[in-house]
Amino acid sequence: MKVKVPKTLLTEHVALLERVIPTRSSNPLFTYLGLALTPDALVLFGTNGEVDLEVRLELPTEGEGRFLVPAQPFFQLVKSLPGDQVELDFGAELSLSSGSFSTRLSLAPDEGYPELFFPSLEGPAEPYPLQTLLPVEELLKALSHVRYAASNEEYRAIFRGVQLEFSEGGLRSVASDGYRLALYRLAKPQPFAKKVVVPARSVDEMVRVLKGMGEGEVALALGPGVLGLATSGSQGAAATGKGQLRMAVRLMEGEFPDYERVIPKEFPLKAAFDVEAFREALRRVSVLSDRQNHRVDLLFEEGRVLLSAEGDYGKGQEEVPVRLEGLPLAVAYNARYLLEALSPLSGQAVLLLSGPTSPSLVRPGEAAEGYQAVVVPLRV
Amino acid sequence: MKVKVPKTLLTEHVALLERVIPTRSSNPLFTYLGLALTPDALVLFGTNGEVDLEVRLELPTEGEGRFLVPAQPFFQLVKSLPGDQVELDFGAELSLSSGSFSTRLSLAPDEGYPELFFPSLEGPAEPYPLQTLLPVEELLKALSHVRYAASNEEYRAIFRGVQLEFSEGGLRSVASDGYRLALYRLAKPQPFAKKVVVPARSVDEMVRVLKGMGEGEVALALGPGVLGLATSGSQGAAATGKGQLRMAVRLMEGEFPDYERVIPKEFPLKAAFDVEAFREALRRVSVLSDRQNHRVDLLFEEGRVLLSAEGDYGKGQEEVPVRLEGLPLAVAYNARYLLEALSPLSGQAVLLLSGPTSPSLVRPGEAAEGYQAVVVPLRV
Structure with a gap:
């Protein structure tokens, strides 16, 4: 059972799994990297119990099988191999050779390793009955724009996740720690109505994987207690340098309390400025x-x-030009919250004040949809 | 009392002090940055009790005085000022303004702040009776080539420093943790004979400061329990972008036990190879x-x-071309020690074996003087 892989193809995709597979775990099998040979691909997979990830590299192979190799030495070796090609030969051990270097790595039996379920690109299929297609870039924005507002506190654990709301009206992502709120609205109608909460740490992994995908579309699928991702990848990984990625993340139980009432609707003052x-x-x-x-x-x-x-x-002050609509007003904020609310923005931004002590809204200069954040002023 | 400083000149030199001045300290005065106005310079200074540092920026000034300002907010502000110039105006408070930003920082009285003594560039002077001039680059090599071999253990505390040996024969730096040894010899005759041990952490600070100096010479001076550095700097800091740096580091008590006997002298096998x-x-x-x-x-x-x-x-193997002088031999090392011994080298390196279980020497391909390291093989 053999396969020959270009070194850069292997290292780039192995780097994604390196983020997921833990160095230590209460389940020692999680510290192994899965390698599977199919008739037309080398498949790499791993899990930490919260996030499962699979990378499929379409390549000519010899034989079929499923193996577990100790992940840490494999990761270390793959990064520094001397040759342009890596030969993997699976037997009782894994023989890996590249240039003048060769090694035999012990393999572990895959008994007890959890079966990983990923969505199919063909459309909804068990165990993922609900599925939608989204531009990679839009999903990336929906996640990365709101992530900062998620809570780090044990208190009200649901706020340690990011809520994704699928509906006819579109997709919305929301995060809050009870003191501030961040939203992202995408007006694209969704084929099902559902609210799910993804742990913030798993959102970070999704963002990392999506960033590596470049452009194109991603299938987002829901199953019982799980959210799945799948990219189309490319035919012939060796030629294109792109593998097909699939991911599954465990969902949190419950959903956010109603937050609509804290979003202000009327604004006596509107200030537009250069956000930098x-x-x-x-x-x-x-x-x-x-x-x-x-x-x-x-x-x-x-x-x-x-x-x-x-x-x-001591004290400090500085003035910045703004375009005001409304009456002059004095207000105070926690600078960290205001800085974080502005963090996803570039170019022009707008601060909408509902009053000196009631919630304010931060928005990009133009868009009515897209990103917005709620920040509450400090009492003066 | 006023001075106007180009922003980049200030930020570059403040960065050196930021490394030294602690965020917290049992002596709260150490968390302050010293600022002194002399008739022709702005002088910045700070200490952590182990390392004292002074930066002198020759600039037109108005008035004279010595002030302490809270270092952390000063460091943070200086990095992000909006203007090209920074105006400092000292009174009951420090007024700092740059572009549209202005601030008033509280000043602390300098009572109780330790007096800092630095060597004079003019030649030996109290409290530094011994002084030598060295090329910056050579001192940098002498320190940075051997630093890795210093010990991190509490045991035999003297090995947590780097020994500098001044003699008629030249300057030698040595570090060891009792298991391996690193040496650097500079053949330039020194005007005094003395061995001193500098704490490894202070060596790191010296290396950092020396790296910022570029080429030229540095005065190295010894006083009771203290080693001092001084650079010539440049006339007119605003034009050249260079300030004059002076530094003083506390020395450790004692000196290394005799290490000459562990350095092997005869080598049945010599192997030369490309170190990369x-x-x-x-x-x-x-x-x-x-x-x-x-x-x-x-x-x-x-x-x-x-x-x-x-x-x-599992197991791995690889072969590398070498040029051998002597008889074939099998030997084993702790890979980490051997990698560290090779770390200062580039190009060609030589490994000199005195036997399969007795100490080996690592050297650069050519030089008879300069760097060498002793590594002891593992018993086979």
């Missing part, structure tokens, strides 16, 4: 802010906002 | 080595060395 300049100024002024509440005061006036902060070290 | 190729192969093969002793076996034969290792994961 505003963010830089906010970051500088916040250095002087109180180290407990990171308070920065914003005084909105005709054509400018004056940022100021005062703490144990 | 050898190192890569050694690194790959060592992935398979026993995780306790990292043993890699080396079989030297005519024209090649066969590296092999075997551990829980």
Whole structure:
């Protein structure tokens, strides 16, 4: 049972599995990398119990089989092999050779290794009865724009995930820690209605895998307690350098409490500004802010906002040009929350104030759909 | 009391002090950055009790004084100032302004702040009666080539430092952890004879500061329990972008036990090889080595060395071309020690074997002086 793989193809795809497969685990089998030979592909797979990942490299093979190899030495070796090609020969052991280097790695029996279920690209199929197709780029934005707002606290565990809401109206992602909220709306109608919550750490893995996919579409599928991803990949991995990726992540139980009521609807003041300049100024002024509440005061006036902060070290201030619609207003925020709310934005941003102590909204300059964030002012 | 500083000049030199000044300390004054105005310079200084550092920027100034400012907010602010120039105005507080940003930082009285003594560039002067001039590059090599061999163990604390030996014969640096030894010899005669031991962590700071100095010479001076450094810097810091740096590091008490006897003198086998190729192969093969002793076996034969290792994961082997002088020999090393001994080298390297169980020497391909390392084989 043999296969020959270009070294760069192997290293690039192995790097994705290296993120998922743990160095140590209460289940020692999770520290192994799965390798399967099918008639037309080398399949690499792994899991940490929360996230399962499979990479399929279409290549000419000899023989069929399914093997487990200790992941850590395999990862280390693959990175530094001397040849352009890697030959894998499976028997009682795995013989790996590349250039002048050769090794025999012990293989473990795959008894007890969990069966991993991934969605099919052909359409909904058991155990994934619900399925939708999305542009990779849009799903990536929906996840990465809101991720920062998820909670790190044990308290109200559901907030440690990102909620994905599928409906006729489109796809929405939401994250909150109870103090602020981030949303991303994609207006593309979805073929089913469902709310699921993905653990924030698994969202990080999804983002990492999606980033490696480039453009194209991704199938997103739901099964009982599990969310699956599948990319189309390419025919002939050796020629294109792209394998087919499939992923499954365990979902959290429950869903977010109703958050619509905290999103303000009316805004006596609207301020538009260049987000880079505003963010830089906010970051500088916040250095002087109180180290407990990171308070920065914003005084909105005709054509400018004056940022100021005062703490144990002294005080600082800076002004930034803004375009105001509405009446001048003084308001204060926790600088860290405001900086994080602005973090996914570039170019023009808009801050919509519902009042000096009621929630404010952060949005990109143009879009009505897409990203928005709710930040609550500090009491003055 | 005022000074105007180009932003890049300030940020580059402040970065050196940021490494030294601690975020927290049992002596809270150490968390402050010192700023002094002299008639022709802005002087920045700081200490962590082990390492003192002073940066002198020759600039037009108004007034004279010595101030302490909280270092952390100062460091954070300086990095992100919006203007090209920074104006510092010292009064009851420090007013700092740059572009549209301005701040007032509280100043602390400098009572109780330790007086820092640095060598003079003019020549030996109290409290530094001994002084020598060295090329920056050579001192940098002497320190950085041997640093890795210093011990991290509490046991035999003297080995947690690097010994510098000044004599008529030249300058020598030595580090050891009792299991291996690294040496660097510089044949330039020194104007005094003395052995001192610098804590390895302070060596790291010296290396960092020396790296920023580029070419030229550095004065190295000894006082009671202290080693000092001074660079010539440049006239007119604003034009040249270079300040004058001075540094003082506390020395350790005592000196190394006699190590000459462990350096082998006769070698039945000499192997020369390309160090990159050898190192890569050694690194790959060592992935398979026993995780306790990292043993890699080396079989030297005519024209090649066969590296092999075997551990829980399996076994691996690779051969590398070598030029042998002497009889074929089998020997085994801890791969980590051998890799570290080779780490300062590039191009051609030589391994000199005194026998299969007695100490070996690692050297660069050509030089008789310069770097050498002693590595002891594992018992076969």
